[in-house]
Amino acid sequence: MWSHIKDKGIKLPKITAEEIDKKVGPVLRAMEKEGILLNVSLLNDLAQKTEIRIAKLEKEIHKIAKSDFNIGSPVQMAEVLFTKLKLPTSELKKTKTGFSTAASELKKIEKEHKIIKPILEYRELSKLLSTYLLPLPKMVDKQSRLHTTYGQDTTTGRINSNNPNLQNIPIKGEWGEEIRKAFIAGPGNVLISADYSQIELRVVACLAGDTTMIEAFSNGIDIHTKTAAEIFNTELDKVTKNQRRIAKTVNFGVLYGMSPYGLSQALSISQEDAAKYINKYFETHTGIKKYCEDTALYAKKNGYVETLFGFKRYFTNLNSPFRNVAESERRMAINAPVQGTAAEILKLAMIELNNKLKTKNYQLSTTKMLLTIHDEIVLEVPKKEVNKIANLVKEIMEKTVLLCVPIEVSVSTGKSLGDLTDL
């Protein structure tokens, strides 16, 4: 599917998707066995604080509602908000059972009633408590290390993680940082985190041969700022923060086949404005536009799409008479080569890194890969070796696969996942 791309000066290791998966398997098994050190008492303290806060919020919500309903029950929540308190529902999405009480919907009516704010905070905290703070301390081994199980997703090509999932450790908000501080390096060690910068956008720039994006990446220009300048008809140095934020959503949205409606929902803007931005985007990025059309057409014709290394994803409903079904598959077909190729680049880097760490230069090091989170690798490294290992990791991640745009990796380090600073 990509033979025309491979002529264009990119350099790929001679290996198939199947071989990548086979080789990354043992690397994942080693990472599982190693495990990441958890500061259990820190999490327990946080759990206690959170429980106290949740109890307060519960009382407050019940008092405002004048009803001791179960806040964890969406049905009872909808009953209280929309029947008892008669909050407006005109802007709200519906679920199969009634009006949605999801956070994204409640935010739309936050100003209508003082009950919404405590509900949102209650929801946030009870999620953190029940999914992270309470279960994780119970799952550590005798050395206080937490072991996940990695799997290889057979429809996307990504690596997944379960029991516990270490790919969705909270990071947003003040609580996110606190929780991350419990994921620590052992004595004498530090953690290194190495992140691909906008790997999926770089991949699609290359797969699509989008000249605008290729030029931006090649010149080290911030891609979201560049897109903002394009859709708002302005200069790079005149782009505002808000414009950049919108452009960032557009950039990612396009990868997922986002519609004007979806963009308007995500940004709380009008559908007209959303449509304007998307149109403008495709005017400038003709390569991306063509990629979307060509990929959807290829999928329809052949029943599958594939990644740069030949991982296939099959589709059976692209011609479904149910338009939403067909359109959903169309979006998957457009996204799959991008997400899948990015996953292959990461897996190849992990394999290469694992091999390098076994060679003479590094065989005495106790450096261990611990986590892999879609575009990121986390390692535990002896303090004295931080610079040496950081350079190695960066070099391998950036150079194992050479696309037609540079691949950039940012490296940070710290005693815990909650206090990583750029290197």
Added chain:
DNA sequence: AACTAGGCT
């Protein structure tokens, strides 16, 4: 087990 919600990339 279905449904809703919400954590992450």
Added chain:
DNA sequence: GTATAAGCCTAGTTG
């Protein structure tokens, strides 16, 4: 007129 952003895992409620 209808639905509308890719993917993963986990937890609580309900029947």
